[in-house]
Amino acid sequence: MNQNKKELQVSALCNGTVIDHIPADKLFEVVNLLDIPSMSTNVTIGNNLDSKKLGKKGLIKVADKYFTDEEVSRISLVAPNVVLNTIQDYRVVDKREVKMPSLLRNIVKCSNPNCITNNEPTGTIFHLVDSEKGTIRCHYCEKEINVKKIELI
Ligand SMILES: [Zn+2]
Structure with missing residues (x-):
C-alpha cells in the first residue's frame, strides 16, 4: 500500500x-x-x-x-x-x-429529592426553558436546573 x-x-x-x-x-x-x-x-x-x-x-x-x-x-x-x-x-x-431538544424524556435526573420522579418508579420529563442559558424545568415539580449542573440518568 x-x-x-x-x-x-x-x-x-x-x-x-x-x-x-x-x-x-x-x-x-x-x-x-x-x-x-x-x-x-x-x-x-x-x-x-x-x-x-x-x-x-x-x-x-x-x-x-x-x-x-x-x-x-x-x-x-x-x-x-x-x-x-x-x-x-x-x-x-x-x-x-445539534440543538437542545424542547423535551427531555428519561435523560436527566431531577435534583429535587422530594420530586415524585425520585420517589416513585416514574420516568423524568424536562422542558427546555432557555436554550441560551441552558435552563430546563422538571415537568413534575417545576424545579429549574442549569444543564451545567445536571446528573444524567
Ligand atoms: Zn422534579
Missing part, C-alpha cells in the same frame, strides 16, 4: 458519524457519555484542533455507527452546538447542528 492510501485510511470514514465542533474542554465528557471506550468499531478522536469558531475544538469519528435521537440529546446537554456529520460511502449525506 502506498503512503497516500494509508493516510486516506486513517483520515477518511467510509460509513459512520463525525461529531465536529466539540469544545476542547468537553471532548472527553462526550467520549464517556457515548460510551466510546466500550465500542468495538474504529474510532478516531482528535483534540485541540484549530477552529475558526471555537479556537480549539475536538472531533470524534466513529465508523459504522449512527447515533439515536436520545444519544444526540445527551450530547446536546454536555456540548451544545456540535455538528453531526453522517457519512455514507465516504460522502457527507447529512450535516446538522
